[in-house]
Structures are given as structure tokens and as C-alpha cells.
Amino acid sequence: MSEKVLTLRGVVKEFEGQTILDGIDLEVEKGEVVVIIGPSGCGKSTLLRCINALEPIQGGEILLQGSPVKAGDKNLPVLRQKIGMVFQSYDLFPHMTIMDNITLAPRKVHKRDKAEVEREAAELLSRVGLADKAKSFPRQLSGGQKQRVAIVRMLIMHPEILLFDEVTAALDPEMVREVLDVMLELAKQGRTMIIVTHEMAFARAVAHRMIFIDEGRIVEEGKPDEFFESPKTERARNFLNMFRFQPASRS
Amino acid sequence: MDVSVLTEYLPLYKEAALLTVKLGLLGILFATVLGLVCAAVLYFKIPVLKAIVKIYIELSRNTPLLIQLFFIYYGLPKIGIRTSPEVCGVAGLAFLGGSYMAEAFRSGLEAIPLIQEESALSLGMTRFQTIRYIILPQAVSVSVPALVANVIFLLKETSVFSAVSLMDLMFTAKDLIGLYYDTTEALFLLVVFYLIILLPVGILGTILEKRARYAGFGA
Ligand SMILES: Nc1ncnc2c1ncn2[C@@H]1O[C@H](COP(=O)(O)OP(=O)(O)OP(=O)(O)O)[C@@H](O)[C@H]1O
Ligand SMILES: [Mg+2]
Secondary structure, eight states: OOOEEEEEEEEEEEETTEEEEEEEEEEEETTOEEEEEOOTTSSHHHHHHHHTTSSOOSEEEEEETTEEOOTTOTTHHHHHHTEEEEOSSOOOOTTSOHHHHHHHHHHHTSOOOHHHHHHHHHHHHHHTTOGGGTTSOGGGSOHHHHHHHHHHHHHTTOOSEEEEESTTTTSOHHHHHHHHHHHHHHHHTTOEEEEEOSOHHHHHHHOSEEEEEETTEEEEEEOHHHHHHSOSSHHHHHHHHTTSOOOOOOO | OOHHHHHHHHHHHHHHHHHHHHHHHHHHHHHHHHHHHHHHHHHTTOTTHHHHHHHHHHHHHTSOHHHHHHIIIIIGGGGTOOOOHHHHHHHHHHHHHHHHHHHHHHHHHHHSOHHHHHHHHHTTOOHHHIIIIIIHHHHHHHHHHHHHHHHHHHHHHGGGGGGGTOOOHHHHHHHHHHHHOOHHHHHHHHHHHHHHHHHHHHHHHHHHHHHHHHHSSOO
């Protein structure tokens, strides 16, 4: 039997009386890569933010390996250590070197030894091709490099599940690839991941399961090949069509 | 200008300058602490205290230091709180400076994007760790120019200390002019001593600002 890492049951999120997530049910197994797509404003970011309780939910429950993740709970920091998240905007700490950005949390949160953490950080950095950037500051890095550091900063906490929220959306096109490659590598290593992205080719390549959200609900889910070849719902079809370039027909 | 008068006055000015610096720095120190506390109350939106802090800031910013000093020196004894001129000067400066420092810290705190806090929290840091390692260092470096400006402003404000009979630089100059009519020499030394106090602060401030900018953001 496969192990469930994350379980969402009937998750409801409201902002100012407006329902943004309208009963989301989702189970993610260990080693599974789930890719979430959907139109802008459908609640993808909100869903990821709810999973690590950056947003409180108004209904349903979220379980990480059986433990409820709830905003305001005492053991929330402990649970969040097991949930890695990378955001769309480069969110490195600008006042610290790359090395300090990466080692701060393991040192302060896990109380790990500085030298030992720095060794692991150096190794992770070299794996994403940034071995020479340890002493640099975030401002000296390109967007793609910053996102790779953000991924390393998350990995060094050894999270059980990785959340990616459109991490390439703010990047120049030539930098998208280097970040996607890192994510593909993580998927190959068997990490449990939830990825929100607009990169359809990447989604198809990396996903074990596709989830299409519209207006705060899961409208369709399935294996990537089926989903992209023959989406069952009209809404998913329409959405996918926006990513296909068809010459405008002239009369 | 008579050099012999200058040398004669010099020791008096030195003493006065020491008093000005001593009371000035003490006042600024308390103002900074008060400012930090007020900024924290506003940042964490602590009920009741928040309202009190807001009233205090309005009061402090919209009344002249001279009036504040008079209130402390002549007003408070009427309700049984008697203070020495020194304590009065320090308290007045802290009361005035607290609101300016609070504003400087608050604007620093508000300049830090929410995503910084959220990234730290999602790494499993506690709220305290997030503030200690992520928010405060960045907020302070944003606040540095305003803090430096406040320090200079408050040091200049010490010139009204003479109103509560503190023998500071201003008092000494006025006193000497009244006694001997050596107006030129007395005023010259007054300017020189204020420059001696303020110039290093200004230079140090510029260096700090540059450092802070490098530690923080930008180029
Ligand atoms: N803090 C907030 N307060 C009020 N409404 C919010 C807040 N955050 C998000 N929303 C609303 O919730 C809805 C979903 O937002 P969300 O950011 O989750 O969408 P998304 O699917 O990630 O979109 P995108 O593809 O553009 O990133 C939007 O209508 C948005 O306006
Ligand atoms: Mg989004």
C-alpha cells in the first residue's frame, strides 16, 4: 500500500465572503508529482498557501502524514519544516549571502552544526550549478540563479513534500530551462511534489497526475497523456486550446 | 575677534559641550528605545496600546520641545513629580524623539515585503526567529537614513535646554554675552562647538547609510 503524504478533504477558502477554494479534495502519495494548472485567479496559489497554512482555511481539513496543518497551531513551524515551498517572486533574503540564505533555517530551526550544514549547502549548490556563488549576495544573481538558490534553501530542510508556485513565471525565457531542469531532476529522485505552472510541455513531461482547477474546484484530473490528448471536460479543453497556436482563420 | 577672549571662554564651552553631548546622547538613547517599543506596538497592532501610542505620537510631533520641557519642568511638580534640570532635559528629548524614532522604525518595518516573512515561515522558522533574523535586520537598514537624520535633529534641539536652566552651549553663550558683551567671540565659539559635535555625527551617518544600503538592497 502506498503512503499518503498529503491529504486535503473539502478544503474551503474564503476571502472577504468570496469563496476562492470551494471544497478541494486531494491526496498525494509519496513520490508522486502532481501538476496543477488552471486559469489566472482560479485559486492555485491560494491552494498552495493553504497547504502550509500561510492562509487559514474556513472549511475542511489538511493532513500532512496524518497531522492536521492548521493556521495558528503551536506545532505549525514543525509541520512547515516538512513542507518546502518556492514562490514565483524571487524571495531570497537580500541582506544575507547565498550561503547564509541556505544555512540560516537548518542552523536556527534544526540546530544543526554550522560546518556540517555548510558542507551540505555547498554540495547542493554545486548540484544546481552554483558552486561559485556561495559568497555572493542575491542582488548579484540572475532570476534563474535566484530561483535555483530558493530551491536549494528549501531542500536543505529535507522536506517531505515540495510546493512550487509558478517558479518560472517571472523569469526571462532563456532562464526558464535551467530552473525546470532542476525540478525535473528532483522528480527523478522520487520527491513528492506539487507544481503549479503554465509551462505545458514541462507539465506533461514531469507530471504523474494533472489537475485542472477552475473557479476554486478541481474540474478534471488524470494521467498527463490522457489529459493533454483528450481532456474530458469542455473547460479543460478550452483552457488547453489557449496554449496552442492556431493561425487565425481569415474569411 | 579677540583671541585672548576665545582662550578664556574655551573651558566654559568645553564643559557646556560635554553636558550637551551627555544629555543629548542619553535623550537619544531613550528616544530610540521608546521609538522601538512604539513601532513594535504599531507593527503587531496591539489593542489599546496602539491607541495610546498614536495619541502620544501626535502629541509629541505637534508640540515644540520648549513647551514639552516647560510642561515637565514647571507643570509636573504641580502634581508632585519634581525633576532636576538634567532629568528634565533627557526626558523632554526622549519624549520628542520617541515619536520620530517610532516613525523611522515603522517605515522600515513596512518597507519589508510580506513575502520575506512568508518565506521564512515556510522554512519552519517561528515568528520570533522570522522577526529576529529576517525582518528586523532589513527594517533597520531601511531605517538608517531616517534614524541618522533624527539623531542630528535631536542634537540640534538640545539648544533649547537652556530654558530649564541647564548650562548647555546655548546657555553659556547667552550668559557670556549678557555678562561681557563679547558677542562675536561668544557666538563664534557657539557655532564652532555645535559643528564639532554635529559634523562627526553627520560623517558617521553617511558611512552608516552606505553600509546599510550595501547590507540591504540595491546595487
Ligand atoms: N489576500 C487576498 N485577499 C483577497 N482576495 C485574494 C487574496 N489573495 C488572493 N485573492 C483572490 O483569490 C483568487 C485566487 O487567487 P490566486 O492567487 O490563488 O489565483 P491563481 O490561480 O494563483 O492565479 P495566477 O495564475 O494569476 O497566479 C483571486 O480572485 C484573487 O483575487
Ligand atoms: Mg498564482
